[in-house]
Amino acid sequence: MLDYVGLEAELGEEERMIRDTARRFVDERIRPEIGDHFEDGTFPTDLIPEMGELGFYAPNLEGYGSPNVSETAYGLLMQELEAGDSGLRSMASVQGALVMYPIHAFGSEDQKEEWLPDLGTGEAVGCFGLTEPEHGSNPSNMETHAERDGDEYVLNGTKTWITNSPIADVAVVWARDRSAADGDDDGPIRGFLVETDRDGVTTNKITEKLSLRASITGEIDLRDVRVPESNVLPGVEGMKGPLSCLTQARYGIAWGAVGAARDCFETAREYATDREQFGGPIARFQLQQEKLAEMATEITTSQLLAYRLAELKERGDLRPQHVSMAKRNNVRMAREQSRVAREMLGGNGITTDYSPMRHLANLETVYTYEGTHDIHTLILGQDLTGIAAFE
Numbered sequence: 001m002l003d004y005v006g007l008e009a010e011l012g013e014e015e016r017m018i019r020d021t022a023r024r025f026v027d028e029r030i031r032p033e034i035g036d037h038f039e040d041g042t043f044p045t046d047l048i049p050e051m052g053e054l055g056f057y058a059p060n061l062e063g064y065g066s067p068n069v070s071e072t073a074y075g076l077l078m079q080e081l082e083a084g085d086s087g088l089r090s091m092a093s094v095q096g097a098l099v100m101y102p103i104h105a106f107g108s109e110d111q112k113e114e115w116l117p118d119l120g121t122g123e124a125v126g127c128f129g130l131t132e133p134e135h136g137s138n139p140s141n142m143e144t145h146a147e148r149d150g151d152e153y154v155l156n157g158t159k160t161w162i163t164n165s166p167i168a169d170v171a172v173v174w175a176r177d178r179s180a181a182d183g184d185d186d187g188p189i190r191g192f193l194v195e196t197d198r199d200g201v202t203t204n205k206i207t208e209k210l211s212l213r214a215s216i217t218g219e220i221d222l223r224d225v226r227v228p229e230s231n232v233l234p235g236v237e238g239m240k241g242p243l244s245c246l247t248q249a250r251y252g253i254a255w256g257a258v259g260a261a262r263d264c265f266e267t268a269r270e271y272a273t274d275r276e277q278f279g280g281p282i283a284r285f286q287l288q289q290e291k292l293a294e295m296a297t298e299i300t301t302s303q304l305l306a307y308r309l310a311e312l313k314e315r316g317d318l319r320p321q322h323v324s325m326a327k328r329n330n331v332r333m334a335r336e337q338s339r340v341a342r343e344m345l346g347g348n349g350i351t352t353d354y355s356p357m358r359h360l361a362n363l364e365t366v367y368t369y370e371g372t373h374d375i376h377t378l379i380l381g382q383d384l385t386g387i388a389a390f391e
Helices: 013-030 034-040 046-053 069-086 084-108 111-121 238-274 286-314 320-344 348-349 357-365 371-384
Strands: 126-129 144-148 152-164 171-175 189-196 216-229
Touching: 013 046, 013 171, 013 348, 034 084, 034 152, 034 357, 046 084, 069 084, 069 238, 069 286, 084 111, 084 126, 084 152, 084 171, 084 238, 084 357, 126 152, 152 171, 152 189, 171 216, 171 238, 189 216, 189 238, 216 371, 238 286, 238 320, 238 357, 286 320, 320 357, 320 371, 348 357
Parallel strands: 126 171, 144 171
Antiparallel strands: 144 152, 152 216, 171 189
């Protein structure tokens, strides 16, 4: 696999093991059938427990069955999973960074003991409810709200574009606590653990997608849903809660996008050396070599950024703006290079027999979710100038 400047030569034994385990899983369990799943619009749900057994869900957390691996190891895991398909990485990323992480960081001891072990093994599936039909890039204006009623809360609202929701056992729902409103304030944003089998919860599946088809996406509709006070995440209030979760997930995306791009490169390089036209392999032509050289350079540059993020994260120096730069750069890179790889495959490249077109379609979603490319641009702009362009 492409590792042009030898970054993987410095990996520790545990990091190599996690990389190799994930790569083998993708080669044996994902690649043979992922084209069919993409075409059919399905996710291989039968593999969810197996992914749990292999430790693919939040292995960088500590305790409750999680092994607390390095941030580089976690990044490599996301890279290998997305080399298989963005839908595969999305499932693991949501389960770990957006469900297990907030419970681990902000949950009560009872909540941690109830949910983290089962989520870690894949016996339970979670989803993350933040985005709403009218509030995507500006989630702080969310309309979903909770009202206290005795020792319970009553939730109402709708979340959309929610990975895993139709198969989830629990949803981490972010809502305004109107019971704690002060004057004209609508109340602080708080996290609620909502079991999806409660009365008033529906999780309709979103169909007819043209991207991220091998991923289960849905809604969370809440109509007078009652949850006990013990289901509130006690450790956080305000947008710090959901935004800190997104930072964790975006970190994984920055690594995952490199995996998708690397898979496109390897497919294009193999095709160029095997495909013969005009009396020899097309890899001998200068135009094809220029494309491969540019792809390798862009992927290597993004790898370096991902590895640097891991170093910063390990020592506690990682800022959300660092992650914005990496998510913005690496997904844009993967989006562009998947198009070039598809181009090199000619007509054969539009079939499910080859991965670049599937990656290209998936990356249109990755380019948009977890903060659009434009929003991350403005986050960096504010950090660089001290002026918020979106206020």
